[in-house]
Amino acid sequence: MARREPTSRRVLFLLSTAELLAMSLWFTGTAVLPQVTALWHANLALGSWLTIAVQIGFALGAITFAVFNLPDVFSPVTVLASSSLAAAAANAAFVYAAKDPLAAILLRGATGFFLAGVYPPGMKLIAGWFQKGRGLALGIMIGALSVGSAVPHGVNSLGGIPWRGVVLACSGFSVLAAVIVALAVHEGPYATPQAPLDFSQIWEIIRNRRLRLANLGYLGHMWELYSMWGWIGVVLVAASGWRREQSEAATALVIAIGAVGCTWAGAASDRMQDRSDSARIAQRARVTVISMAVSAACCLLAAIVFHSPWLLLAVSLVWGIAVIADSAQFSAIISEVAEKRYIGTALTTQTALGFLLTAFVIRLMASIANYAGWHWALASMALGPILGIWAMAGLMRDGR
Numbered sequence: 175m176a177r178r179e180p181t182s183r184r185v186l187f188l189l190s191t192a193e194l195l196a197m198s199l200w201f202t203g204t205a206v207l208p209q210v211t212a213l214w215h216a217n218l219a220l221g222s223w224l225t226i227a228v229q230i231g232f233a234l235g236a237i238t239f240a241v242f243n244l245p246d247v248f249s250p251v252t253v254l255a256s257s258s259l260a261a262a263a264a265n266a267a268f269v270y271a272a273k274d275p276l277a278a279i280l281l282r283g284a285t286g287f288f289l290a291g292v293y294p295p296g297m298k299l300i301a302g303w304f305q306k307g308r309g310l311a312l313g314i315m316i317g318a319l320s321v322g323s324a325v326p327h328g329v330n331s332l333g334g335i336p337w338r339g340v341v342l343a344c345s346g347f348s349v350l351a352a353v354i355v356a357l358a359v360h361e362g363p364y365a366t367p368q369a370p371l372d373f374s375q376i377w378e379i380i381r382n383r384r385l386r387l388a389n390l391g392y393l394g395h396m397w398e399l400y401s402m403w404g405w406i407g408v409v410l411v412a413a414s415g416w417r418r419e420q421s422e423a424a425t426a427l428v429i430a431i432g433a434v435g436c437t438w439a440g441a442a443s444d445r446m447q448d449r450s451d452s453a454r455i456a457q458r459a460r461v462t463v464i465s466m467a468v469s470a471a472c473c474l475l476a477a478i479v480f481h482s483p484w485l486l487l488a489v490s491l492v493w494g495i496a497v498i499a500d501s502a503q504f505s506a507i508i509s510e511v512a513e514k515r516y517i518g519t520a521l522t523t524q525t526a527l528g529f530l531l532t533a534f535v536i537r538l539m540a541s542i543a544n545y546a547g548w549h550w551a552l553a554s555m556a557l558g559p560i561l562g563i564w565a566m567a568g569l570m571r572d573g574r
Contacts, residue, residue: 182303186311188358189296190318195351196258196292197322198344199265200228201429203282204404205326205422206337214275218408222540225404226533227279228286233529235290240522246367250295255356257291262348264288269338292351293319294525297505303362306444309458312502313440317433320498324429327407331422372519379520384455384511390565391462392504392524393531397558398469400532401539401551402497403429406490409476409548414483424487428494435499439465443503455510458503459570466559466566468496473556480549507569 203210203224211221239245245253264284271277296315304311325347329340379385407425414421439461443454472493479485505521512520535558542551 182311182362185303185359185362186300186314188354189299190315192254192258192351192354192359193292193296193315194318194322194325195347195354196261197289197319198325198347199261199285199289200323201225201403202265202285202326202341202344203228203268203278204407205330206340207408208418209337210272210278213273216275218540218544219537220275222404222537223275223279224282225400226536227283228289229400229529229533229536231283231286232290233526233533234283235287236294236522236525236529238287239290239294244291245295245298250298250361251355251359253291254295254299255352257288257295258348258352258355261285261288261292262345262352265348266342266345269341272338297502298365299359299361302365305364309443309502309506310437310440312506313436313438313443314433316440316498316502317436320432320436321430323403324426327422327429328426331419331426333419376519376523378513379523382512384569385508385520387565387569388504388507388511389524389527391459391466391562391569392508392528394558394560394562394565395462395466395500395504396528396532397535397561398466398473398555399497399501401535401555401558402493404532404536405539405543405548405551406494408543409480409552410483410487410490412548413480413486416483424490428487428490431491431494432498435465435495435497436502439499439503443506451510455507456570458507458510459566462500462503462507462566463563463570465496465500466562469493470556470559470563472496473552473554473559477549477553480552511569 207221207224210224211217214220239253264281264287268278268281268285271281297312300311300315301308326340326344329335329343330337335343379389406428407421410416410424410428411418411421416424442461443458445457472489475489476486476493479489505524508520508524509517539551539555542554
């Protein structure tokens with residue numbers, strides 16, 4: 175009996191499910207931060223490294239995978255499945271090394287490193303299945319990533335599950351993701367070779383005005399995104415005094431609701447898919463400006479209503495929709511404004527710089543909170559989207 179070829183929608187569903195399951199590893203350390211820092215008898219400053227290490231590991235992983243061109247040397251399906259298994263193993267090992275801060279932080283870094291073999295190859299596989307409707311397809315997959323990032327908080331909210339069980343459950347989800355990809359996914363009809371990484375082209379990236387603006391916009395977006403995702407659980411606890419189960423459920427909802435924004439942004443970006451390159455780039459830039467304007471407003475509103483927990487939660491839900499909505503559009507813009515011969519370098523540089531910045535900002539927010547309070551940390555998150563709006567407004571004008 176002939177094997178039935180998968181349809182693009184089926185592959186989108188399977189890959190989105192796999193990304194959701196595998197990316198649950200991202201915030202496992204953050205979700206169990208209070209329990210682990212209690213083991214260390216440490217404060218927020220040291221505990222923040224459980225999140226920071228993942229960001230640095232992902233940046234190093236993105237560069238390593240690009241330098242060795244692994245998604246082309248091996249099938250992206252193989253890279254994604256193998257990376258999911260390796261990330262699951264590193265995450266599980268974290269449970270048994272948690273009493274040693276250095277070992278725990280290094281293992282969280284290793285988890286981030288291997289997740290660099292999950293997210294970008296997943297995007298590449300989706301692009302290989304969609305020509306029309308690619309923006310919406312990528313938006314749906316980024317939405318799945320948002321839900322996946324919320325999973326550890328969701329598991330933690332159930333109550334009665336030891337923190338080690340939360341971490342190991344997420345490793346199990348990542349193993350399941352590897353099985354789904356290995357058994358049910360293959361490259362699509364529009365698959366193309368990965369663009370090569372060439373460090374000699376980095377100067378060209380700086381000289382290209384539109385690429386420079388797109389990167390500034392992306393950095394502004396990243397300034398806020400992982401600061402919010404990384405600390406929103408701690409913020410809600412500090413503001414409300416809710417029980418752990420309540421605050422974890424609220425945190426999971428705030429992060430997961432980003433799927434709504436991602437789907438909207440993907441559909442909005444596709445409205446110009448049949449128009450000129452300039453019109454399409456301007457539309458993508460417009461989507462990012464709208465998203466970052468709402469996000470910046472939410473940063474400031476969250477600071478204002480910090481001492482009113484239910485109002486803070488309402489603002490956070492709107493913030494959760496806006497903060498991730500534009501994420502896929504930055505990569506799409508980079509691929510469209512960079513010269514074809516250095517798209518790979520441009521995308522890798524963008525990813526590495528963005529995640530390295532998040533490592534700095536996550537630590538900075540902890541410092542601001544320690545010295546001035548969380549309301550000032552929340553307000554300072556608005557600096558990123560304000561910079562991003564300025565940069566993307568310039569790109570939008572160039573596209574007219």
